[in-house]
């Protein structure tokens with residue numbers, strides 16, 4: 001299978017030529033909208049949401065819009081561009097209030113195309129609670145209406161291409177997820193992988209460290225100190241995480257055309273192995289999204 005990434009010179013596009021494709025396909029990739037929707041079903045989240053202001057998350061949204069307005073506009077632009085599918089890769093909501101979850105669900109339906117949603121670290125965490133496995137387990141069920149009840153591993157077939165979504169919002173890939181990924185790749189079909197947290201690649205690391213002060217990527221071999229691990233609640237990489245990294249970087253995964261992710265809020269495109277590219281997309285709250293064109 002011949003796969004070639006065509007440089008576009010644009011951070012909001014990806015053009016991938018895949019030999020043997022049945023037809024051209026267009027996919028929306030949206031990440032990190034950080035919507036702060038809340039209502040009286042989640043009263044403990046109201047003060048935090050108000051402190052954020054309607055359009056503020058780390059920096060102002062375009063034209064002073066609310067994060068919800070930016071999310072809605074992105075989906076309507078994608079609909080106008082005509083997409084065959086949409087994949088949301090986490091932190092679409094800033095915390096798992098019911099109002100936010102319902103708004104994401106409405107947006108996914110309004111796209112008018114099949115969608116996948118894989119969680120980020122914010123989708124399951126309220127600001128007034130500690131980052132912990134217990135909190136994650138408590139709030140995951142709220143996301144089931146977005147993930148179809150299987151947040152860890154999801155996939156969709158689209159015109160002969162497999163879209164694979166794995167939840168790596170704890171910086172880990174479990175053995176079960178690795179097995180799932182291997183099974184998907186074993187179909188021999190062209191695949192795209194969607195995850196929240198980028199995998200470590202050398203060219204991405206300096207900008208991540210500059211922006212965040214810590215190497216907040218999956219399987220990062222450098223840059224963590226005990227203090228930073230404590231602050232970010234990131235432990236070392238599990239054996240299954242490292243095995244996944246090895247599979248992607250050097251293993252039997254050549255039919256994986258590319259990786260699409262977010263988390264760090266800026267755009268970055270670079271190869272993680274020869275002719276296989278990781279696309280980090282700009283945060284949705286600042287108007288970012290990516291249109292992926294798969295071309296036969």
Ligand SMILES: [Fe+2]
Pocket residue numbers: 091120121122196263264
């Ligand atoms: Fe994130």
